Amino acid sequence: MTASAATHSSRPSLGTALITGASSGIGAMYADRLARRGYDLILVARDATRLAALAYRLTQETGVRTEVLQADLIDRSDLARVEQRLHSDASITLLLNNAGIAVTGTLLDADIDAVERMVALNVLAPTRLAAAAAKGFAARKAGTLINIASVLALLPEMFSGTYSGTKAYVLNLTRSLQQELGPMGVRVQAVMPGATRTEIWDRAGTPISHLPQDMLMDVDAMVDAALVGLDRGEAVTIPSLEAVHEWHALDDARRALGPFLSLRQPAPRYAATPNA
Numbered sequence: 487m488t489a490s491a492a493t494h495s496s497r498p499s500l501g502t503a504l505i506t507g508a509s510s511g512i513g514a515m516y517a518d519r520l521a522r523r524g525y526d527l528i529l530v531a532r533d534a535t536r537l538a539a540l541a542y543r544l545t546q547e548t549g550v551r552t553e554v555l556q557a558d559l560i561d562r563s564d565l566a567r568v569e570q571r572l573h574s575d576a577s578i579t580l581l582l583n584n585a586g587i588a589v590t591g592t593l594l595d596a597d598i599d600a601v602e603r604m605v606a607l608n609v610l611a612p613t614r615l616a617a618a619a620a621k622g623f624a625a626r627k628a629g630t631l632i633n634i635a636s637v638l639a640l641l642p643e644m645f646s647g648t649y650s651g652t653k654a655y656v657l658n659l660t661r662s663l664q665q666e667l668g669p670m671g672v673r674v675q676a677v678m679p680g681a682t683r684t685e686i687w688d689r690a691g692t693p694i695s696h697l698p699q700d701m702l703m704d705v706d707a708m709v710d711a712a713l714v715g716l717d718r719g720e721a722v723t724i725p726s727l728e729a730v731h732e733w734h735a736l737d738d739a740r741r742a743l744g745p746f747l748s749l750r751q752p753a754p755r756y757a758a759t760p761n762a
């Protein structure tokens with residue numbers, strides 16, 4: 487389903503942005519902001535009604551071309567359709583891997599089937615979509631890949647370990663793709679929001695009203711900060727973090743461990759202590 491305005495924006499098109507999880511929250515706000523920058527849009531989510539309303543509004547307000555691609559990315563056939571679009575459509579210049587769900591609670595208490603669905607959406611789907619987009623971007627030596635992770639990738643003790651684990655995967659995948667695709671002219675950014683005022687909390691069974699309000703960032707502020715980070719060429723953007731040197735110190739410390747993490751002999755501290 488495609489919506490188009492009678493007159494298009496006078497700005498040159500930046501190509502097409504394919505956005506997953508576009509029907510609400512972070513994805514919908516990125517759609518708004520990218521449309522205003524001049525991107526045409528392919529909006530992907532399960533809720534076709536919401537997508538159509540968003541597509542119509544953005545077309546009327548900005549003049550960009552908008553297309554609704556209804557898909558449940560947990561469903562392998564739907565995921566394959568979106569992959570195929572990324573493979574075949576050379577107009578796509580930006581992929582936003584945003585779709586995700588959360589499962590709260592401990593692993594002992596969790597609905598393991600719900601955890602499996604979360605892994606499928608938070609890990610498998612962005613991996614396959616990134617791979618599909620990367621092939622075209624690398625061939626054209628241009629393109630932008632944005633993966634929405636979470637600060638919980640760094641704080642597994644604070645929330646569900648399964649959820650934070652999926653976001654740690656997204657962060658690691660992104661850092662690897664930066665090394666792989668950066669030399670080919672492809673921009674790759676990880677965005678690590680803190681708690682953001684979206685529907686994910688209620689859907690996960692944790693009402694947003696139960697969260698400390700000074701921890702909650704409005705979605706427009708989060709997306710605007712993330713786009714500033716993208717414009718500045720940041721590999722990792724943490725919208726709430728002012729002391730960016732703290733992130734760099736953590737990242738440098740991690741890298742400094744590299745030469746010592748895989749050696750022929752165990753560290754001397756693991757030597758057996760002779761019996762007295």
